Amino acid sequence: MAATVAALAGVVAAPPAQAAPDTTPVRYTNGTYVAMGDSRASGGFFTPTPDYFLGCKRSAANYPAIVALLALPRHFVDTSCAGAQAPNLYTAGQRTNAGYKPPQVRMVPRDAQVVSVSIGGNDMRWGALVGKCTTAPLTDRFCRTRLNGEARWRIARMENRVTPALRAIRRQAPRAQIIVVGIGGFMGNHGCWPMVPISDPDVRWMNQVFNRAGDALRRAATKVDGTFVDANRLSAGHDPCNVISPWYESALSNRIAYPYHINQAGAIAVAAMVNGAIRR
Template sequence: MSRRVLAMLAAVALLSAVSPPAQAAAQNDVYVALGDSAAAGPLIPNQVLPELGCWRSDRNYAHLTAQAIGARTLRDVTCSGAKTTHMYQSQNTDLGSVAPQLDAVTSDTTLVTVQIGANDVGLTGFIEDCLNLLPPPVGDACNDDYIVNGQDSWRVKTDALRPRLTQLAADIRARAPQARVFVVGYATYAPPNGCYPRVPIIKADANYIRATLQYFNQMLAEQAAAAGVGFIDLQTPSVGHDPCTAPGTRWIEPYVPASPATPFHPNALGMRGFAAVVTAAVSGA
């Protein structure tokens, strides 16, 4: 055996001796999950108390990730309808008010995931606005409704979120200096050209929704990098699992769900898929 190989083996042995495995480190995690309905999992069994108005599932990716990494504590405060303001202010739900999500981030926190911003720009409502039961020329495309004074209003609103997300990352770090922080992106909601009429969004609008979400996820990744925190891409791994695919394959339900989930939100299979991605990212795999 060459001296070079011996030296490499010795270095590996030394690193193994002084560096605990990622899984072992994760087992001491105090994990805080922040976010909106894409993270909460509305209608996915089982919905958890005491904040039932948040429509939070005990099978969302935060719960599954915490289980997978053996986290010591999980504080899941994700809440359907949440905006960036609800990181700092209480949120009114249909069943009562809930505390600001950042209250869950304390000095003992060692891991944070945050998936937020879609409600600030109204992305879910935007997708629903583009539903078109009748194709052109009877039905009307929606994509040109969002061009105002020559500017794409969704991109304008997306760009307006940039400083808020950078500040949010800084505020999380100030509250939990030892925490590993990850911004989580959003999934693929439309394949190229859509699948009209299975999902009643015409080709031009499906491509517009797709481009809009790609721009939004790009913004999230850029702001995470600017803030010096991690970014977890859910868009790429969810390709081929969009609402146009069959039950048992899709991770995001269409306008008429076939499994317990809110329209255009993750189902239980999707949460399992997202949990695998999140688990790998937070474990350093």
């Protein structure tokens, strides 16, 4: 009897269970918009702003700034920084040539309505992969047969690093619309030496690598009820070999933007993709 009473007392004394916090993304009503990420978000192309010279190469007309012009948030926060990797978003500060930058999530308010995230390229280190494929005219390095295994582990590494970063953003902004922007877009159906000094079959293979990387980022976004913007597929036809309307600079670029990075036309295009993904 005493044991039964004690057990019942324990049941009565147990604190009531707390309801799980609501993480259903809110509809956008011009609340705070936060842009996070690496050089894809910061811009990487020259504009005379203090943020460009303070270590993060943050351009005044990067795609987040254009999203802000289109979406008209009451408050806009841009934490993007060239060279950022997924840990720099939430757990590790970033060393730049202008000093230490704290984890970007610290700048995200809990009531943020939209958070765009461009991350993963530096975790995947796509530049090292592309570098192994560059070649002289009319030659071929057969990356499509030599580097399939390497591409797979680079994509897996990226997904394993980006997923916890997105979860940290979700914890910080539990009801924000998290919009993840894919990587790629600068490889089309053929090379064009010296702008894209890679054989046609390897360029097509690289394009598929970025499609698979996008699929990995889509999976990571889904885990936090996020939205994925497939910039690689949506940029088809606007690679650097398009001399009329390229959205990305070529391997030769050293003034307009970083090599294989978004130019101003690309920033406008990606901003339109992100703005179109915002649920209103």
